[in-house]
Amino acid sequence: MTTTNNIILEGIGLVKHFGGGGLLSSPTVVRAVDGVSLQVKRGETFAIVGESGCGKSTLGRLLLRLIEATAGDVLYEGRSIRALNQRDMRRLRRELQIIFQDPFASLNPRMTVRDIIAEPIALHGLAHGEERRKRVDELLRTVGLLPAHADRYPHEFSGGQRQRIGIARALAGEPKLIIGDEPVSALDVSIQAQIINLLEDLKEKFGLTLVIVAHDLAVIRHMSDRIAVMYLGEAVELSETDDLFDNPLHPYTQALMTAIPVPSPVNRSPKPLLQGDVPSPTAPPPGCRFHTRCPHAKALCKEQHPKLETAEGGRKVACHFWRDIQNAGAGALAAPPASPALTKRLELYRTWRDRQDKAGAPGR
Numbered sequence: 001m002t003t004t005n006n007i008i009l010e011g012i013g014l015v016k017h018f019g020g021g022g023l024l025s026s027p028t029v030v031r032a033v034d035g036v037s038l039q040v041k042r043g044e045t046f047a048i049v050g051e052s053g054c055g056k057s058t059l060g061r062l063l064l065r066l067i068e069a070t071a072g073d074v075l076y077e078g079r080s081i082r083a084l085n086q087r088d089m090r091r092l093r094r095e096l097q098i099i100f101q102d103p104f105a106s107l108n109p110r111m112t113v114r115d116i117i118a119e120p121i122a123l124h125g126l127a128h129g130e131e132r133r134k135r136v137d138e139l140l141r142t143v144g145l146l147p148a149h150a151d152r153y154p155h156e157f158s159g160g161q162r163q164r165i166g167i168a169r170a171l172a173g174e175p176k177l178i179i180g181d182e183p184v185s186a187l188d189v190s191i192q193a194q195i196i197n198l199l200e201d202l203k204e205k206f207g208l209t210l211v212i213v214a215h216d217l218a219v220i221r222h223m224s225d226r227i228a229v230m231y232l233g234e235a236v237e238l239s240e241t242d243d244l245f246d247n248p249l250h251p252y253t254q255a256l257m258t259a260i261p262v263p264s265p266v267n268r269s270p271k272p273l274l275q276g277d278v279p280s281p282t283a284p285p286p287g288c289r290f291h292t293r294c295p296h297a298k299a300l301c302k303e304q305h306p307k308l309e310t311a312e313g314g315r316k317v318a319c320h321f322w323r324d325i326q327n328a329g330a331g332a333l334a335a336p337p338a339s340p341a342l343t344k345r346l347e348l349y350r351t352w353r354d355r356q357d358k359a360g361a362p363g364r
């Protein structure tokens with residue numbers, strides 16, 4: 001158990017297997033999350049990234065106990081939330097909020113925006129009557145909407161505005177931590193940056209902790225302090241964001257980096273470097289789960305599951321050969337096999353990254 005009070009949320013050996021319960025249920029077990037441990041520091045933005053189907057959303061839901069874990073525990077401010085009864089859990093929900101990818105699906109279409117935002121205020125008894133009305137108006141202004149629009153319904157708003165409504169509702173309970181489950185991936189690129197900026201502003205203003213689940217590394221590059229990279233239900237790398245982007249240690253992280261869509265006049269249809277799909281979580285490969293797609297895989301990788309080991313600067317990586325890959329130098333990302341397309345993409349990626357750094361722009 002962690003005693004350091006700068007850790008607000010901690011997942012310990014979290015496992016979530018779907019199905020395969022008893023004789024009458026399906027014998028197939030989906031190993032959505034398989035032994036993930038992580039710590040989220042108070043006031044930081046922590047990102048969970050990986051391809052679709054890697055278990056990011058399931059992990060996010062486990063951290064808020066929106067679903068029950070098969071094994072493992074979650075500590076919030078040092079206390080196990082799995083042990084809480086329904087009443088205490090409901091109280092805690094106020095402090096732990098979630099915003100979803102598709103704001104339309106998560107907003108009741110038959111409720112006005114005022115009622116949607118007022119609901120958590122009423123539920124937790126935070127304000128009544130005129131005071132509640134004023135709180136809703138204030139929350140709308142906080143997320144960049146007009147109080148005059150409070151009597152409209154969700155369908156009368158654009159995607160970006162609906163996400164702002166979802167954020168206002170999440171803020172209504174005066175949370176300490178918000179999990180954003182792909183909060184911008186359903187939005188146009190231009191709107192994505194606005195929502196990212198809004199989340200960053202709110203984080204500062206209210207001293208929030210953010211956990212962002214995203215498949216797109218470009219989106220979280222400028223907003224996260226630390227990143228957990230997930231592959232097939234496991235955390236394969238945990239690192240400060242800058243270290244991860246400057247020097248990704250795990251071959252999966254390296255492959256994800258080069259899959260970032262880089263706008264370029266000379267390379268309009270970049271070849272994906274991550275060949276094939278993520279294997280099924282019902283039958284994950286033995287040994288290292290990434291070995292079937294890893295350009296560096298050796299015999300050991302097929303046989304032995306790599307432990308998450310601590311690297312320089314407290315980073316963590318689960319790869320038998322990460323040191324060898326690092327020692328092979330800068331060319332390691334492109335080899336083997338040395339591919340001119342990959343080298344070109346890495347060059348483009350680095351140019352784009354430097355340009356982004358200079359501009360200080362969020363997202364891509």
Ligand SMILES: Nc1ncnc2c1ncn2[C@@H]1O[C@H](COP(=O)(O)OP(=O)(O)OP(=O)(O)O)[C@@H](O)[C@H]1O
Pocket residue numbers: 018019030031032050051052053054055056057058059215281
């Ligand atoms: N309720 C469920 N029942 C059965 N399988 C599930 C359930 N929820 C998720 N899964 C499976 O668990 C695996 C991980 O899903 P999850 O949604 O957590 O991944 P993800 O990385 O968030 O991907 P995406 O970005 O596509 O949502 C997937 O194979 C998914 O089909």
